[in-house]
Amino acid sequence: GAGVSQTPSNKVTEKGKYVELRCDPISGHTALYWYRQSLGQGPEFLIYFQGTGAADDSGLPNDRFFAVRPEGSVSTLKIQRTERGDSAVYLCASSLESGLADNEQFFGPGTRLTVL
Template sequence: GAGVSQTPSNKVTEKGKYVELRCDPISGHTALYWYRQSLGQGPEFLIYFQGTGAADDSGLPNDRFFAVRPEGSVSTLKIQRTERGDSAVYLCASSLASGGGQETQYFGPGTRLLVL
């Protein structure tokens, strides 16, 4: 596809369960970002990948959150032992590179996570 895709579009789970959120970036984009957006707020940075490696994971709120990008393309955000406070829209973005003026980010539609 032409844009960033995210699956599922909506996820409802129960407190304590494990969830995985998937992001397919634009083909050829080496940089991939995960954000979390709560109602009425701007996106909050979680983690940034350059290729397969996490270049900056300082935004992950605690060790229940983990993300991988094993082949430098698709990424999965994993949340263990979900809590009600994890409910938010999880956004993924990709860019061609992370420097040299190629940082324009393209966002996916997001995954709306609701923890009951």
């Protein structure tokens, strides 16, 4: 079946604008994760969902960042009043279920966000 998909693949916006990044997980995967990766760094955890609820949002940098997953499938990461420091690749991953001993996560291709 299809893997994790993310749209758009690239997003260029101006400082202060609002952006939405979308993630379509693998069908049947109940857990969904968002990560952010800056140039030359490893991905950093932002938030994860088990089903519709955000189980852990401890990685969100501040209240400009918000994510939803209203039907337990597609998720949207929302960033308000974007800043240049938000520029990064935003990665989404899904897995069968969080908390499994073999919780293998499958990653999407990412959205490269550039804030001018």
